[in-house]
Amino acid sequence: MTDPLLLLQAAADTSRAYGEFPVIGARAFVWITAEVHLMFAAFVLGVPMFAVVTEAIGIFGGDERYDRLSKEFTRLLLVAYSATAIWGAMLVFGLSTLYPRFWAYLTTIFAPSMWLYAALFFVESFTLYLYYYGWDRWKKGRAKLGHWTLGILLNVWGTIVMFIANAWLTYMMSPPRDITPTTDPTTIKLWHAIANATWMPINVHRVIANVVFGGAIVGAYASYRFLAARTEEERAHYDWMGYVGNFIAMSALIVLPFAGYWLGREIYQYDQSMGITMMGGFMSWLWVIQAFLIAVLFLTGNYYLWIGMGRIPGAERFRPYTKYLLIVLVLGAIVWGTPHTMIADSKELAAMGGSHHPFLGALGVMSAKNTAVNLMILTTFLSFLLYRRANTRPVVPWARAGTIIQGAMFAVAAGVVLFYGIRGYFVEAIVRIGFSVYQVLAVLSCIVFVTVIDILMARGAQSLGAIRWGRMPPRSQYALFILAVTFTWLMGLMGFARSGIRQYWHVWQVMQDTSKYAATPALGYASKMISLCVLIFLSLVAFVFWLGGLAEKSTFVATAEGEKGARHVGH
Amino acid sequence: MWATNAKIVGIVLGTLALYTLIANKIPQVQSEVPQALTLGANVTPEQLVAAGEKVYTGIGGCTTCHGLGERAPNLLTDEKGQGTIGARCGKREPGKTCKQYLYESLDNPTAYVVSGYQPIMPVMTKQLSPAQVWSVIAFLESQGGTVDVTASDIPTTSPASPTSPTSPGGGGGAGGAAFAGGSTDPKAIIQAAGCLACHKLDGQGQVIAPDLTHVGSRRDAESIRRKILDPASSVTKGYEKLAGIMPKSFGTMMSAAQLEALVQYLAAHK
Ligand code: HEM
Numbered sequence: 001m002t003d004p005l006l007l008l009q010a011a012a013d014t015s016r017a018y019g020e021f022p023v024i025g026a027r028a029f030v031w032i033t034a035e036v037h038l039m040f041a042a043f044v045l046g047v048p049m050f051a052v053v054t055e056a057i058g059i060f061g062g063d064e065r066y067d068r069l070s071k072e073f074t075r076l077l078l079v080a081y082s083a084t085a086i087w088g089a090m091l092v093f094g095l096s097t098l099y100p101r102f103w104a105y106l107t108t109i110f111a112p113s114m115w116l117y118a119a120l121f122f123v124e125s126f127t128l129y130l131y132y133y134g135w136d137r138w139k140k141g142r143a144k145l146g147h148w149t150l151g152i153l154l155n156v157w158g159t160i161v162m163f164i165a166n167a168w169l170t171y172m173m174s175p176p177r178d179i180t181p182t183t184d185p186t187t188i189k190l191w192h193a194i195a196n197a198t199w200m201p202i203n204v205h206r207v208i209a210n211v212v213f214g215g216a217i218v219g220a221y222a223s224y225r226f227l228a229a230r231t232e233e234e235r236a237h238y239d240w241m242g243y244v245g246n247f248i249a250m251s252a253l254i255v256l257p258f259a260g261y262w263l264g265r266e267i268y269q270y271d272q273s274m275g276i277t278m279m280g281g282f283m284s285w286l287w288v289i290q291a292f293l294i295a296v297l298f299l300t301g302n303y304y305l306w307i308g309m310g311r312i313p314g315a316e317r318f319r320p321y322t323k324y325l326l327i328v329l330v331l332g333a334i335v336w337g338t339p340h341t342m343i344a345d346s347k348e349l350a351a352m353g354g355s356h357h358p359f360l361g362a363l364g365v366m367s368a369k370n371t372a373v374n375l376m377i378l379t380t381f382l383s384f385l386l387y388r389r390a391n392t393r394p395v396v397p398w399a400r401a402g403t404i405i406q407g408a409m410f411a412v413a414a415g416v417v418l419f420y421g422i423r424g425y426f427v428e429a430i431v432r433i434g435f436s437v438y439q440v441l442a443v444l445s446c447i448v449f450v451t452v453i454d455i456l457m458a459r460g461a462q463s464l465g466a467i468r469w470g471r472m473p474p475r476s477q478y479a480l481f482i483l484a485v486t487f488t489w490l491m492g493l494m495g496f497a498r499s500g501i502r503q504y505w506h507v508w509q510v511m512q513d514t515s516k517y518a519a520t521p522a523l524g525y526a527s528k529m530i531s532l533c534v535l536i537f538l539s540l541v542a543f544v545f546w547l548g549g550l551a552e553k554s555t556f557v558a559t560a561e562g563e564k565g566a567r568h569v570g571h
Numbered sequence: 572m573w574a575t576n577a578k579i580v581g582i583v584l585g586t587l588a589l590y591t592l593i594a595n596k597i598p599q600v601q602s603e604v605p606q607a608l609t610l611g612a613n614v615t616p617e618q619l620v621a622a623g624e625k626v627y628t629g630i631g632g633c634t635t636c637h638g639l640g641e642r643a644p645n646l647l648t649d650e651k652g653q654g655t656i657g658a659r660c661g662k663r664e665p666g667k668t669c670k671q672y673l674y675e676s677l678d679n680p681t682a683y684v685v686s687g688y689q690p691i692m693p694v695m696t697k698q699l700s701p702a703q704v705w706s707v708i709a710f711l712e713s714q715g716g717t718v719d720v721t722a723s724d725i726p727t728t729s730p731a732s733p734t735s736p737t738s739p740g741g742g743g744g745a746g747g748a749a750f751a752g753g754s755t756d757p758k759a760i761i762q763a764a765g766c767l768a769c770h771k772l773d774g775q776g777q778v779i780a781p782d783l784t785h786v787g788s789r790r791d792a793e794s795i796r797r798k799i800l801d802p803a804s805s806v807t808k809g810y811e812k813l814a815g816i817m818p819k820s821f822g823t824m825m826s827a828a829q830l831e832a833l834v835q836y837l838a839a840h841k
Contacts, residue, residue, distance in 0.1 A: 227575045285597045292593065474575075478582050485586045504604040513604075520602035527594030531587040538583060 018515040019098040026098040027517035028529065033094050035492055035533040036540075037087035041165075042206075042491065043541070044080050045158045046214025047073050048128075050248060052151040059144060069241055070151075072548075073218065074132045079544045081125055099515075102506045108185040109193050110168055117164045124157035159207065166202050167194040172507050173498065174198045174270045181510050197270040201263035202498075208256050213487055215249030220484035221545055223477035226470075236470035242480050243308065249483065250301045250380060254447075257373045258440055267501070274508065278501045286497055286523060293490045295333030297483060298376050302329060304479045305383045311471040314464030315390035322386075325379050332376040370436045371421030374443045378414055381447055385454060392461035402457045406450045413446035488537060492530035500526070616709060616718040623710025626703045631695065633707070643692065644685050647714055651687075657716025669716055670724075673708045679763060694765065701726050753826070757836035760829050764821055772840070780817065781807050784840055792838040799830065 021029040051070045058066030095103045107114065131150040138147040174197040179188060222242035229235040267274055306322045309315035385406075396402070420435040502508050504518040512518075603625075627633050637643045646656040653659040660669035664683055667675070675682050677699075680692035696704055702725050709720040754760065761767060767776030772783045786795065797804045802817035825833070 224579065227579070285600070288597070289590075289594055293590070478578070481579060481582050482586055485583050486590075489587070489590050500602070503602045518604045522599035522601040523597060524595035524599045527591045531591045534587060535583075 017099075017101040019100065021094070021098055025517065026094075026515065030091065030094045030098060031529055032533055032536070033087055033091040035495055035530070036537050037084065037091050038495060039488060039491060039533070039537040040080060040084040040087055040540075041162065042210045042213045043217060044077055044084050045155075045162055045207075046210035046212070047077055047080070047218065048151065048154045048158060048214075049211055050214045050218055050245075051077075052148070052155055053248070054244070055148055055151055059148060065237070065240075069244070071132075071135050074128070074135070076221070076544055076548050077128060078132060079547050080541075081128060083540055083544065085121070085125075099506075102511065102513075105185050105507070105511060106168060109171070109188050109190065112190055113164050113167065113194065117161060120157050120161050120164070124154065124161060127154045127157060162206060162210075163199075163203050164194075166206065167196070167199055169498070170198040170202050171196050172505075173274075173502055174267070175507050175510050179510055181512075183510070198263065198266050201259070201266045205256070205259040205263050208252050208259050209491065211252040212249045212256065213491065215245045215247070215252065216480075216484040216487045217245075217541065219245030219249060219480040221245075223480040224545065226472070226477050227474060232470055239311075239469045239472050242477065246301060246304055246480060246483070247384075249487070250384070253297060253301070254377050254380060257370070257377070261370065261436065261440075271508070274501055278497065283497060283500060286493065286500075289523065290490065290493060290497075291333070293486055293493065294373070295329075295376075296486050297490070298380060299326075299329055299333065300479050300483050300486070302326075302380055302383050304476055304483075305387050307473065307476040307479070309387060309390055310473075311468045312387070312390040313466075313468070314392070315387075318386040318390060322383075325383055328379045329376055332372040332379070370439055371417055374417045374439050375414060377443055378410065378417070378446065381450075382410065385450065388454065388458075391464045391467060392458060393464060394457045394461045396457055396459060399457055402453050406453055409446050409450050413442045416442035485534065485538070488534045489530060492533050493526075496526045496530065612722045614722045616713075616720070619706045619709035619720055620713045620718060622702075623706035623708065623713075626699065626707045627710055631699060631703065631707055643688060646711060650685075655715035656711045657714040660711070660716060669712060670708065670719055673711055674704070677704055677708070681762065681765075753829075755828050755832040757832050760825065760833045761836075764824065764833075769817070780813065781810060783837060787838045787841040790838075792834050795837050796830065796834045799834065 018026060020026050024032075051073045054066045054073075055070040058064065058068075058070060127150055131147070131154055134147055134150070138144055171193050176192055176196055179193075219242050222238045222245055226235055226238035226242060229238055264278070267278060302325065306319075306325075309319060309322075394402070417439045420439050423435065500520045503520050504513045505511065506513050633646075637646050644650045649655060650659065653662065656673075657669070660672045661667075663672050663685075664675075672683070676692070677695040680694060681690045684690045695707075699707070705720050705725045709718050712718045712720065754763075761772065766772070766783070769780035770776050770783045771778055774784070790798065794805070798817075800822040802819055803815065806814040822830070
């Protein structure tokens with residue numbers, strides 16, 4: 001008697017395992033809702049970080065403009081929050097109706113965290129309302145500090161919310177090894193599932209990426225306002241805002257590769273065959289595209305800085321150097337992106353899987369790429385330094401010596417990076433893994449020490465004239481747009497990488513995808529989906545910006561202090 | 572302002588179009604769900620070829636390398652005046668028919684390395700089931716040659732699971748031929764087992780894993796035997812991070828005589 005019953009049960013299970021969505025299909029629906037939700041989530045996570053930092057600069061640096069800037073962003077957040085929630089609801093609706101069995105599996109394990117997630121989202125929105133609507137109320141003294149604390153809380157909630165969601169998706173990618181297809185999900189301990197191998201690396205990678213993202217979107221917003229500005233003063237304000245956005249985006253971008261490297265290593269350590277799929281298997285071309293996008297980011301960001309020198313009196317002195325910087329950047333980008341070099345050979349080795357050692361592929365590639373990217377990072381940092389120096393002349397007696405020491409530090413750092421990059425080809429993989437650490441350390445310590453020297457050296461420096469904010473050709477503003485679009489696209493691509501490496505598994509080697517969409521599509525199809533998601537997202541963001549403009553004209557208030565404040569920028 | 576708006580929209584769309592275009596220009600590899608390919612006893616050559624084409628462009632992952640510039644010889648077009656693969660396969664190795672050569676290319680790719688290329692082709696019999704292997708051979712034969720693969724080529728033993736690359740699929744594949752052709756020549760065994768993909772031995776091979784040239788001075792025969800049969804039994808000092816990489820399948824691939832020959836050979840490397 002039991003057998004037919006079991007059969008019936010099985011049949012019922014199969015029929016309810018997957019739903020179908022009209023026209024575009026179940027997978028496309030979940031793909032789009034998840035990705036757009038994620039982009040908005042990144043937006044509402046990245047922008048508050050931005051807002052809190054700028055508010056703090058306003059409070060502690062005494063520059064009113066930063067405070068207004070901060071408020072202008074918080075206003076955009078209000079609508080963005082609703083958008084995040086709406087897309088999130090659509091995603092849950094999609095998952096629960098189109099992938100009911102998988103959804104049931106996830107909820108069985110993660111239900112408590114899902115409730116916490118919803119609750120925190122609520123608290124977060126509430127904090128946001130207080131933060132925004134209390135802005136003018138709590139403007140002075142202690143109250144202002146309290147207000148700033150609200151902003152910090154907003155970030156704390158947001159980060160926890162993201163960490164929780166990351167637990168779900170990293171569990172899908174790297175479920176703890178003791179969990180097998182036969183493990184009863186009710187017996188899986190929540191924390192055990194949350195603290196899986198890739199959870200922390202993804203948390204860190206995403207937090208940083210979201211800062212970049214926030215900065216990039218802010219930059220795009222500012223450039224739009226700049227182009228639309230009617231008065232000189234307005235233009236100056238938005239020029240400056242675009243600069244700050246770009247500055248934050250680029251600073252965080254510099255750290256991203258390190259975090260990405262860590263994430264990649266964890267994936268390898270968790271499961272080599274997954275690592276092979278990612279770096280050498282059917283996804284190996286994805287990294288060539290990723291390299292291209294990152295090269296675009298670095299080049300565009302630097303290009304913007306170099307144009308920006310045109311508005312700084314005294315920058316002429318540094319102008320000639322930019323072409324050397326450009327050469328390094330382009331060379332770095334080529335090394336990183338070329339598939340038919342020695343780099344590709346080790347990647348090809350990785351494609352062999354089975355009898356070959358996968359670290360060679362991944363880390364061979366990674367360490368060669370690391371050499372390129374480390375040099376690109378150094379170059380970008382140098383661009384910033386020149387920019388910072390542009391309108392000042394140091395007066396401290398040791399200025400000359402200081403500059404020479406700084407130059408030497410750059411030389412040493414670049415030397416270390418190159419040395420280990422080249423040596424990497426002559427040693428065993430196991431030794432090479434360690435090399436990238438030296439490269440990173442050299443670059444990071446160069447950045448730290450050179451910055452310290454620079455700050456000391458700038459004391460009492462003689463000014464060659466204030467930055468002429470607003471004196472920017474429109475092409476610089478279009479560069480900011482390209483940055484924002486590229487970064488958003490990169491996010492979509494990496495999201496595809498993350499879920500694509502699971503291939504035909506909902507939960508890697510635990511729950512198989514048996515739907516008709518189980519095959520993982522090729523990059524061409526994925527790129528169309530990504531472009532569509534980016535388009536949806538950017539259109540909605542444009543709408544949000546437009547709404548923000550309707551509610552209140554810009555926070556820009558013409559004041560005489562704009563000139564005075566300008567000197568702090570970028571310092 | 573309209574002009575500016577139009578420009579912005581143009582730049583956004585242009586950037587998106589560029590990225591989409593690039594992503595569509597590169598080789599398109601879709602990751603298929605591995606399927607147990609079941610071909611009946613009366614399967615026609617056409618069915619084999621059709622199934623093989625799917626394997627070739629899909630799960631086999633062949634297009635990751637083949638058809639991509641200098642990485643690997645193009646199989647579907649002419650290669651250095653020798654014709655497409657179906658036309659040139661019979662002329663590669665003297666005494667080997669097209670079918671034998673193609674099987675060898677998939678089962679033991681380093682046995683004959685096409686000149687001008689690096690020996691990076693993976694052992695496909697480890698990753699694909701015999702049915703998949705033979706259908707892809709049929710497909711390759713159809714590219715300029717005659718298809719002579721039949722159902723009798725495909726061993727009736729249950730195929731190795733395509734999802735577990737460590738399964739010793741290489742063994743029984745060639746119509747029942749034993750591992751390394753049954754040879755007890757240690758060099759042939761090492762060649763067939765692919766040890767040199769990771770190890771260096773007498774100046775040959777890769778440097779990922781410990782150099783085996785003097786392994787006999789570090790380990791006795793017993794220890795080497797255990798290491799091959801059960802790689803997890805001991806881990807070489809300094810290579811802890813790579814523990815678990817050495818395949819665990821050698822023990823099931825080789826005959827006892829082959830294993831012994833290999834062990835004695837290595838133990839003599841002092
Ligand atoms: C310059 C270097 C890098 C940049 C600019 C970068 C950028 C990004 C961005 C923007 C995201 C989306 C973050 C989000 O959705 O919140 C992302 C996610 C990701 N990155 Fe990176 N990344 C870099 C290096 C790497 C490396 C080296 C790896 C690993 C080999 C890697 C693996 C991933 C993965 C798997 C994700 C998916 C996480 C997800 O969104 O679900 N990244 N990266």
